[in-house]
Amino acid sequence: MADSTESESRKLLGRLRAALAEESAGQARLDHIVQIIADSMRTEVCSIYLFRDTETLELCATQGLKIEAVHQTRMRVGEGLVGRIAREGRPINAPDAPKTRGFRYMPETGEEIYSALLGVPIQRLGERLGVLVVQSKEQRHYTEDEVYALEVVAMVLAEMTELGAFVGEGAALSKRHQNPVLFRGTTAQEGVAEGRVWLHEPRVVVTNPIADDPERETERLHSAVNTLRVSVDDLLRAADNGDKEQREVLETYRMFANSRSWLGRMEEDISRGLSAEAAVEKEQSSARARLRSVPDAYFRERLHDLDDLSNRLLRILTGQGSETGSEMPDDPILVARSIGPGELLEYGRSLRGIVLEQGSVGSHAAIVARALAIPLVIHCDRVTTEALTGDHILVDGDQGVAHLRPEDNVARAFREKIAMRAKAQERYSDLRDQPATSKCGTTTRLLMNAGLMADLPSLEGSGAEGVGLFRTELQFLIRSKVPRRGELAALYARVMQAAKGRPVVFRTLDIGSDKVLPYMKPQDEPNPALGWRAIRVGLDKPGVMRMQLQALIRATNGGPLAVMFPFIAQFDEFRAARQHMLDELEREDKLGHVLPEKVEIGAMLETPSLAFAPRQFFEMADFISIGGNDLKQFFFAADRENERVRKRYDTLNVSFLTLIEHIVARCEETGTPVSFCGEDAGRPIEAMCFAAMGLKTLSMRPSSIGPVKNLLRRVDLKEVKTVIDEARASGAQSVRTELIDWLGRSGWSV
Structure with a gap:
């Protein structure tokens, strides 16, 4: 690029900075800016369109179009060339705009006399803020230098829009960070x-997008990049611990940090008149736009790496987000x-x-x-x-x-x-030491779910009778490598000690699906919730499961142990998992370690198939816990992560309650204890239904025990069952309405 062009670019930015520094209202600033841009680029028209809402652009200032169109002309994203620029996030350079695909004529603007159009998005890190347009009467293709210059100006406008420089009388003008x-x-x-x-x-806020001294800004950039490179090298040295995936990420960081083309583009931006910070952010925005359009998943994933590296560089340049930041x-x-x-x-x-x-x-x-x-x-x-x-x-x-x-x-x-x-919680605290005994004389055991040592104090405060589910995967998820057996044994021992004699049921490692370990290679599965997860991983890769079972056995110090295996879909899976436990007990005995005084081996029933398993499964299992969250999504074929369908099906649907009743009946045939564990157990009406269907144990988060106990103690479960049966007989899809009406007639609110 010629020095004269660089000088013109810096001159334009200098004029913009002077306009932005003026003591004037937002609209006056915008009007002055479009005049400066049109004059500097020698075009008849310059217009600024800003978003009125997430889908509507509004003409907020113009030089060359009819002034009465300002704040009157609006268009949807994707509508016309301006709308297309906003939707696609990239420039349009049209020598003959009226003949370009997607052109929409706006008669109120008087633009019919203009042929050439150059428009660029006003965006900050991929966030759409508006569109900047210049137009000329003669047909012409704007040069690469002109496109680049307009992009630099749009970058400055984006920063100033973010900082609220255009807050004023225009309906579409930015009022971010002020309104509710x-x-x-x-x-x-x-x-x-x-x-x-x-x-x-x-977010790093760039308050100085325009700079006068390109040499000084280039020096600042080089100094910051050198600091960044040293920090990445330090991270790489610290990662020399065999963690291959972490090292691969850091190697990618180093590749970007040492990229001459990345540094060269930022130097070019500075030569045009941007500050070092604005140059970093401009290239970050450009990279986001480029990578979003790349179909290759690997290159799209690199977007996150480049984002992180750019943010680190911005924090070095600005000092924002450092140790001296806000408290x-x-x-x-x-x-x-x-x-x-x-x-x-x-x-x-x-x-x-x-x-x-x-x-x-x-x-x-x-x-x-x-x-x-x-x-x-x-x-x-x-x-x-x-x-x-x-x-x-x-x-x-x-x-x-x-x-x-x-x-x-x-x-x-x-x-x-x-x-x-808070008042309700005070009322519930009075019930803490009272049993959840209904008016019909039925007592329901209320247990709590846990996964951290920090949960255990809730045993006392909530009134829970024990831990019905201790999630062991959290200790694996929060680490960068597999925890050691000794570490796990010590943790499990502390959990048992904190329970003070109350029962604790440990669920073995439930990973896969949405719970991918940081050191575990993600599996590319079309539907991971139905894929290689939980017990399937444990049986296929038994090393970690055996290590975890050894840790649990050693943690008991001779006390009782209850273990359940997750996501059992058929009898053979439980039989194989149970045999692993028996093998480890035998191995620990041969090694001379103290064995638990009593071992209970159970299964989580989370798939409809297991409800119809052979009788031998129910006889072999020491206990069964219905995993309601997964069971419900598989029963209704409704992914609980999909907002379109997850609330479509009610837990109190008569079909689902009939399945629960079937499971309870099968467990009663063999005398197998059964409980319900999941979010629905902690919802009072659902808990009341489960108890009425014959479930004697419910496990939930600690804060739900008070509300559930409060309702269970006020109702007769036989009457609840009658309401359910009558609703089923009537052909109702869900019993919820009938139960709420019945509670209302009985004078009870939930």
């Missing part, structure tokens, strides 16, 4: 919380795109709530959030874009929503809800 925003997501852990936003990986508020609500279980455990119970853009109801983060009893809402699209650390936020895990910067009336209503929940 309601996010409708998905419940992953119930509960409510009020607090202040703590961004897990805060976590006293009432933190964690906001993030996604988060791993290890990172979440590092925060621990200090968090009031969690809001994520990604995740699933069965994700690692959801499992840990449930273990820590922290309200979690997932699928809150763009929350990390809208939120700033310190913003006031309300998290409603019951409804699956988050209120960012809520209005006073919303906050007041929310606090009333929190107060009502």
Whole structure:
């Protein structure tokens, strides 16, 4: 590129910076900017379109089109050439725009006299903010230098839009980080919380997109890149521990960090007038756009690596997000795109709530959030874009929503809800030491689910009679390599000691599907929930399972041991898994280790097939636990991670209750203890139904024990069963409505 062009580019950016520094309203700034761009690029028209909402663009300023069209002309994403630029996120350079595919004539703008059009997206890290357009009367193809220059200007406009430079009288002008925003997501852990936003990986804010001294900015860039390279090399040296996959990721980091083309493009951006920070972010945005269009999955995955590297470089340049950054508020609500279980455990119970853009109801983060009893809402699209650390936020895990910067009336209503929940919990605490005995004299054992040592104190406070499910996979998920047998034995021993004589049922490693170990190669399966997971992995790769069984045996120190195997689909799988346990008991005995005084070996019934297993299965199993979460999704063929279908089928559907009744009857035939474990066990009406169908033991999260016990103690289960039978006989699809009506007539609310 010629020096004269570089000079013109820097000159244009210099004029833009002066316009942005003026003490003027947002609209006046926009009007001045389009005049400067049209004049500098020697075009008759320059227009700025910004998003009015997520699907609508609005003409917010123009030089050359009819002024009365400003804030009146709107178009949908994908509509016309401007809408196409917004949808595809890449420039359109049309010498004869009216004859270009997708052109839409907007008569109110007076654009019919213009032929050539160049439009570029105004976007920040892939986030669409608007479109910048120049037009000319003569037919012409804008040069590569002109396209590049307009992209640089659009980059600056994106930064200034993010910083609120154009807040003003225009309906579409940005008011981000100021107005209340309601996010409708998905419940992953119930509960409510009020607090202040703590961004897990805060966005770096570039406040100086334009720079006067390209030599100084280039030096700053080189210094930061050198620091980045040293830090990546340090990480690589620290990873020399045999962790092959971690090393492969870091090798990719080093490849990017040492890329001459990456550095060269950023140097070119600086020569055009951008600051070092803006140059890094411009290339980050460009790389995102390029990689999104690549069909190869491997190259798409590299997007995350490049993002992370660019963010590291930005933090080095700006000092943001360093040790000297802002302190976590006293009432933190964690906001993030996604988060791993290890990172979440590092925060621990200090968090009031969690809001994520990604995740699933069965994700690692959801499992840990449930273990820590922290309200979690997932699928809150763009929350990390809208939120700033310190913003006031309300998290409603019951409804699956988050209120960012809520209005006073919303906050007041929310606090009333929190107060009502606290009052209910006080009422439930009075029942802590009381049995869950219904009016008909039936007593239901209420156990709690756990997966961390931090869960065990809830045994006392919740009134649980024991642990019906201890998830052992969490200890594997939060580590970068397989834990050692001695470490696991020590952990399991502490769990048993903390239970103080109450029963604890350990579920062996349940991995696969949505729970992939960091050091386990993910399996490319079309439907992993129905794939190679849980006991299937254990039987095919028995080394880890045998090690875990040895750790459990040694942890008992001669006390009782209850172990159950997950995801059993047929009798032979249970028989084989049980034999592994018997073999390890025999081996430990030969080694002279103390054996448990009593061993119970059970199975989780999570597939409909096992409900129809041979009688010998029920005779061989010491106990059976119905895994309700998986059983329900397989019974209804409705993936519980799919929001379109997961709420379509009711747990109180008569078909599902009939299956539960069938399982209970088969267990009664052989005298096999059976329990129900899952989210539905912790919902009072569902728990009441299960108890009425004959289930004597329910296992749930600790916070649900109080509400469930409260309802069970107030009803006659024989009457509940009558209501269920009458609803079934009537041909009802679900018994929920009939039960709620019956509770209402009886004067009880849930």
